[in-house]
Amino acid sequence: MVSSLTDRLGLWFGSVGELGLFGWRAIExxxxxxxxxxxxxxxxxxxxWRSGPLVLVSGFAFGIVLALQTGSSMSRFGAQAMIPEAVSxxxxxxxxxxxxxxxxxxxxxxxxxxxxxGMRVTEQIDALESLAVDSFKYLVVTRIVACVIAxxxxxxxxxxxGVLGGLVSEMIEYxxxxxxxxxxxxxxxxxxxxxxxxxxxxxxxxIIGTVSCFLGYTATQGAVGVGRASTRSVVLSSLLMxxxxxxxxxxxxxxxx
Numbered sequence: 455m456v457s458s459l460t461d462r463l464g465l466w467f468g469s470v471g472e473l474g475l476f477g478w479r480a481i482e483x484x485x486x487x488x489x490x491x492x493x494x495x496x497x498x499x500x501x502x503w504r505s506g507p508l509v510l511v512s513g514f515a516f517g518i519v520l521a522l523q524t525g526s527s528m529s530r531f532g533a534q535a536m537i538p539e540a541v542s543x544x545x546x547x548x549x550x551x552x553x554x555x556x557x558x559x560x561x562x563x564x565x566x567x568x569x570x571x572g573m574r575v576t577e578q579i580d581a582l583e584s585l586a587v588d589s590f591k592y593l594v595v596t597r598i599v600a601c602v603i604a605x606x607x608x609x610x611x612x613x614x615x616g617v618l619g620g621l622v623s624e625m626i627e628y629x630x631x632x633x634x635x636x637x638x639x640x641x642x643x644x645x646x647x648x649x650x651x652x653x654x655x656x657x658x659x660x661i662i663g664t665v666s667c668f669l670g671y672t673a674t675q676g677a678v679g680v681g682r683a684s685t686r687s688v689v690l691s692s693l694l695m696x697x698x699x700x701x702x703x704x705x706x707x708x709x710x711x
Contacts, residue, residue, distance in 0.1 A: 472672075477664040483595045493596040501562050501597075502604035506611060512557055513550070513612035517619025520544055525627060534628055538639035541620035546643065547651050550613040552699055555658035557612075558605060559691045563666040566597055567687030570670025571680040579671070594671055598663030605659035606652050646710035654702040658695050665691040 524540045570593060573579050582589045617639055624630040666687040673679040 473665070473668050476668045476671075477660070479590070480595050480598050480664060480667070483591050484599055488591070490592055490596050493592060494599050497596050497600035498604060500565075501558070501600045502607060505558055505561055505604070505608055508557060508561060509554060509608045509612045510615045512553070513545075513615030514619040514622075516549070516553065516612075517541060517545065517616030517621075518623045520549070520616065521620035521623035522627070525624070535638060537624060537628075538620065538630075538635045539642050542617055542639040542643060543647065545613045545616040546647050548699075548703065550616060551609050551651050551655045551658065552695065554605065554609040554612045555655060555662065555695045556692055558601075558608060558659075559662050559695065560688055562601065563662050563687040563691045564684045566663070566666035567670040567673075568680055568684035570594075570667060571673035571683035574671060574673045575676050575679055590671075594667040597667055598660065601659035601663035602656050603659070605655040605662075609652055609655045650706045650710055654699075654706070657698055657702060661694045661698065662691045665694065 520541050521537060524544075525534065525537050528534060528537055528540070570579075573593070579589045579593065582592065620639070621630075621632065621635050624635055625632070669683040669687050669690070673683040675682070
């Protein structure tokens with residue numbers, strides 16, 4: 455039993471090391487020519503543009519829920535005027551980036567993992583390499599770069615959509631004017647509430663792209679491996695994002711208290 459546990463730990467640490475080397479290689483290759491601009495743009499459309507409706511609708515709904523929940527608590531103390539500030543700060547600082555990362559992990563991460571795993575088990579990647587195409591740069595680097603670029607943009611879309619949802623909720627519930635809501639929502643916020651939380655989604659994008667591409671690019675065992683890569687991409691990238699959120703929040707609060 456001890457030997458079996460040791461073997462599993464060895465395999466686990468080996469997989470972590472391979473994932474780290476995979477991500478580092480992707481960073482290096484992203485700065486070396488040739489740069490696959492056309493494929494990167496295509497992946498940006500797939501990852502970013504087609505995720506837009508999901509992000510906007512989810513952000514709008516979450517903004518309504520957040521306004522209703524904070525309004526229910528603050529109305530007991532006569533602090534309805536602080537609801538817009540609570541909605542905007544909650545979305546921009548913490549909730550918005552993490553929700554966006556989890557949404558994109560579920561939609562894009564599973565797709566990347568399944569797509570690359572399917573190409574691996576059907577030997578399409580081997581066919582690309584036989585044609586002197588750098589499969590790693592063409593398939594992996596382009597997807598990781600697209601995730602890194604798309605996540606901050608999608609995060610801003612979700613944040614502002616959430617504020618709009620909070621505005622609609624407040625107009626219906628408390629008959630607040632648009633000018634008063636927006637003034638209370640964005641008045642207390644500074645650049646430290648916008649830039650650092652949005653930039654941390656670059657890390658989320660890198661995690662989603664790297665984990666999904668790694669699990670898909672190294673998939674085995676045929677159709678079973680495709681399903682496993684798809685499922686593990688979502689689970690592992692979501693877990694790593696939540697863990698990195700804790701670290702990034704501490705770093706942001708240290709530099710921008």
